[in-house]
Amino acid sequence: MPPQLRLAVRAGSQALQQAQTQAALAAGARVADIGRSAAAFAAEPALFSPDRFHPSSAGYAVIATALLAAVRAAAALVRPAPAT
Known part of the structure; x- marks a missing residue:
């Protein structure tokens, strides 16, 4: 950019x-809190792939970590189907 x-x-x-x-x-x-992720990307160029637009593998790990809390909270609301 x-x-x-x-x-x-x-x-x-x-x-x-x-x-x-x-x-x-x-x-x-549900909305994931990405504040820390955005700050990490701003501070760490290695979180971008060589094109400086897409995330690198490390960048995708940061994104996945940011999504984890929201995914866990949503999963906790799902009730298992009764055993038959």
């Missing part, structure tokens, strides 16, 4: 994230 566009792209991304979060919560969805 060219340095001149980073601020505008960041602001647009934050606005989109807020709108998506509000819509998802209104529909009853």
Whole structure:
């Protein structure tokens, strides 16, 4: 991302994230807290693949960790089917 566009792209991304979060919560969805992940990506270039756009394997691990709490909370609500 060219340095001149980073601020505008960041602001647009934050606005989109807020709108998506509000819509998802209104529909009853769970939303993962990605705050730490975003900070990690901002601080650690190795979390990006060589194209500097897509995550690297380490980046995907950070994303998966951020999703884990929401997935566990949702899974805890699922009741096992009765044994037959």
